[in-house]
Amino acid sequence: MTTSLDGKVALVTGATGGIGAEIARTLAAAGAAVTVVGRNAEAGATVVKELNRGLFVAADLTRRETHQSILDATLALFGRLDILVNNAAAHAAGPALEGAEEDFDRIVALNYKAAFFLTQAALPSLIASGAGRIVNISSIGTVKSYAGAAIYNSSKAALDNLTKSWALEHGPDGVRANAVNPGIVVDGPMSAPVQEFLDIEHAVLPTIPARRLATAADVAAVVTFLAGPGADYLNGVIVPLDGGLTA
Template sequence: MTLEGKTAVVTGATGGIGEAIARALAAAGANVTVVGRRKDLGEAVAASLPRGLFVAADLTGRDSHRVVLESTVDTFGGLDILVNNAAVLVGGPALHATEDDFDRVVGLNYRAAFFLTQAALPLLIAAGDGRIVNVSSIGTVKAFWGGAVYNSSKAALDNLTRTWALEHGPDGVRVNAVNPGMVLDGPMSFGRQASIDVATEVLPQIPARRLATAADVAGAVLFLAGPGSAYLNGVTIALDGGLTA
């Protein structure tokens, strides 16, 4: 699992799942660029890593991609791993979704990941063993009420995972995704956890009889970013405790 000498960019890493991923990669030896909009939190996370860098960025703006990548290369000399984790959830029935809701979710969850990856690919190809890990959602294969815009944005990310793997596997770049179910300590899940009885409505459907944790997601990302998954490309891992088995 060693990532010594590798450099990773993790988006949405100022807290929650993204922070857990950044810490897992750093613990494995990687240099880590923490990307997010919350400056104080991001600087604190980066400062606590052995070799961390914080870049404040709103990834829905194209200039931010250049800033993130240039700052990473200037500090660490290159890029080996890109983790597209930044996302937003606007819940509610599709009937009531507004264009602003749609643009906000698709703009970050899909468009931003697309163009950041596009900008990063030359660096990942140059690395000779580039890895892209997309943090998606089990909602791409098992719909949940109120998730029409979010789930469809993540389904697009799943498709990009497969397409990028096909297009850039010959370049030495591996592209895979982790599709978590509800995450106990994932901030985007807090609203749904508060609105339902998890113990009676959710856990009985999950063979593992518990929710995922941010550490579970980070462990799966670490596996896909590391040498142990060298022959995996274009896969989406259902991190759902058996919910979709």
């Protein structure tokens, strides 16, 4: 694992903390140079300091003009792009009946639309790589929904479908597109509102055979495998990282 991504360049969105930062660190430990994308420059600089070869690009991914600038900065420093991890996401917890239009627009804009157009912009470089990898961070809520996350889960279901579309369209180009569907991530900031909304101890843990929640390290390990040569024949796969919840 320490050398499997030597010479590769990865771009990770939403990587200034939580799951994204752990993914960036784990990809770097496997040998990749990593572009860290996020809004918080101070947090981004902190993450980059932990990487052997890293770059921070501050960007609001809901603004399409930022997508090409992120790629340009990556290519200018590293000369290539091999791995794109669409991790950035927004969430709002609460009953669907109370869902606000502004929350709907905000979540769909980042979770679905931004991932679509950033990937569209990145695909020429991923194809040029000869072994490009797209890894989307989705949610187990697309398979087994749970109360309080209707907008979030439906936006991630759209991302799962995009994963399969990209796998079908660009598999012949050498690009592999897969998604990771984590359950609730105990140390993931995105899961914090869900953990407050749900009774984790009594309503959630008894349904998980592993009897624990996922961790950011669990997610990062699967992403790093999917980004590496050992996953070359995996394409269009949605990995349920749920401790057996959907078994």
